Amino acid sequence: MSYREKDEWKDLMKTTSKVVDMSKSKNIDILRILNLILPRGKLSFIELGCTPARWMVFFNKRFGYDVYGMDYENCDIARANLKANNVEGEVWEGDVFDENVFRGNKFDVVFSAGLIEHFDNYAELVKIHADISNNYVVILIPNLKNPVQKLRKKMMGTWEAHVPISKKELERAMIDANIDLLLSKKIGFMGTTLMVIGKKRI
Secondary structure (H helix, E strand, O other): OOHHHHHHHHHHHHHOOOOOOOOOHHHHHHHHHHHHHOOOOOOEEEEEOOOOOHHHHHHHHHHOOEEEEEEOOOHHHHHHHHHHOOOOEEEEEOOOOOHHHHOOOOEEEEEEEOOHHHOOOHHHHHHHHHHOEEEEEEEEEEOOOOHHHHHHHHHHOOOOOOOOOOHHHHHHHHHHOOEEEEEEEEEOHHHOEEEEEEEEOO
């Protein structure tokens, strides 16, 4: 990620929504799928690239998870959002490729949304999801090979700094990371988002 992109990301995090908008068809699809697959209760959950922590709030409120998050920077925004929503959780600042950032912990559910497509070595990042998981891995990314997303890129310059990852490529990265696929699906308006859920192979 370039310094210019980091600056743009920091500005975006200051203005982006702090809650998961359940009026969006994509998020309705996500909740329906999660309800079918993930257990509820006192499980440990971490979001990689968590700022602004809206998914941490979501999983705490909807599933009862003990939530953790990590991000490269802007963690103060995430912590403030947790506090504003009366959610107890920890947010760690550091490089996702540095195993020390996780303090030796493993988690029942490892989650990221809109993270891995920022990296050319996205398969390595998928493996990190698996390495710190005791059980479930959930990954959401924009489906940048979708015609709607391609049009957005052409007309608006959206997704310029992102790596297009196909459904098959994401599935292969999960399998290579010793994750058994439970679900792989295009969701949202015309399939503009990819969602995969898997269980770590023991």
